[in-house]
Amino acid sequence: MVREFLIRPDPADERLSTVVSGVDQTGRGIETRVVTEKPLTLYLNRQEIVTMMTIGDHPDLLALGYLLNQNMLSANDRVTAIDHDDDLDVVVVRTDSETDFETKMQKKVRTSGCAQGTVFGDIMDNLEHLSLDPDARLKTSWLYGLTQKINTVPSLYLEAGAIHGCVLCEEDRPLVYMEDVGRHNAVDKIAGWMYRNREDPASKIFYTTGRLTSEMVIKTAMMGIPILVSRSGFTAWGVELARKIGLTLVGRARGKRFIALSGHERIVFDLDPDSVPDEDRKHRRKGANAGAEVDA
Structure with a gap:
């Protein structure tokens, strides 16, 4: 069975955005759609860990992925339950035994501002011992196929801007497309999905609409994914x-163009870029406008 878009954005979901009235540059009244932003407080067993600002979808995957990417849970830990209370904006991840982090953590608050992502513990030290699959490959035909599919599928990113999109891919197939007000949240949701479904990271490609920052590199590497792609810069x-x-x-993967600044030995140039059409103007314009908002 071919897997594609197992999870995708739903811009029609009324929980994720709302219509707000205002005026445009001429003073004319307009209505525009803006994304939702709400707090979600995460507990690991009895310990309060962090309050995140999020659009509110997939709180269970966000909680799992956050704990995994912050090295508070390992792939071998047994999660017994995830309880979410939408009225209280709380999610509790329960394990069969308490973890070391519960006695070490103080409450941290993370906002939707991209620079506020918090790195805990010895994550940087752990990077020294990471081994990403050297035999993984990225065919340019896959890359062109992915960017075309991702940039044209309906999403809040294209509908309203002010949001990040991240996509877990395999070859030329987008598997899981998550969005959120912070790129770290979108990444964490995918990490949670991978943990729950026991997905092999070595065969995956990670795509993001946002900048290729140190945070994005760290989170991708922590998930064991060897290839990171963005339509934005570095x-x-x-x-x-x-x-x-x-x-x-x-990075800068738009239409037939891209730039590789690391690990280009994994790239297989199997398609002449002159045979690839330029990115459709309406998607280029929407993507560029949304990208400007989320990269700010």
Whole structure:
């Protein structure tokens, strides 16, 4: 069975956005759609860990992925339950035994601002021992297919902007497409989905609409995914870390164009870019506008 878009955005979901009235540059009255932002407080057993600002979908996957990417849970830990109370905006992840982190953590608050992602414990030290699959490959035909599918599927990113999209892919197939007000949240939801479904990360490609920052590189590597792609640009530390840990880093992937600044030995150039059409203007314009908002 071919797997594609097992989870995708639902811009029609009324919980995720709302219509707000205002005026445009001429003073004319307009209505526009804006994304939802609400707090979600995460507990690990009895310990309060963090309050996150999120659009509110998939709280169970967000909680799981956050704990995994912050090294508070390992792939071998047994999660016995995840309880979500929508009225209280609380999610509790329960394990069969308490973890070491519960006695070490103080409450942290993370906002939707991209620079507020918090890295705990010894994650940077753990990067030194990571081994990403050197035999993983990224065919350019897959890359062109992925960008076309992802950029044209209905999403809040195209509908309202001010949001990040992240997609777990395999070859030329988008598997899981998550969105949120912070790129770290969208990544964590995918990490939670991978943990729950016991997905092999070595065969995966990670796509994001946002910048290729150090945070994105760290989270992708922590998930064991060897290839990271974005339609946006790079930061210097993101490139430096990717080269250090052997992550393939591809940015500015729009239409027939892309740039690889790390791990280009994994790329298989199997398709002449001149045979690839330019990105459709309406998607380029929407994507560029939304990208400008989320990258701010």
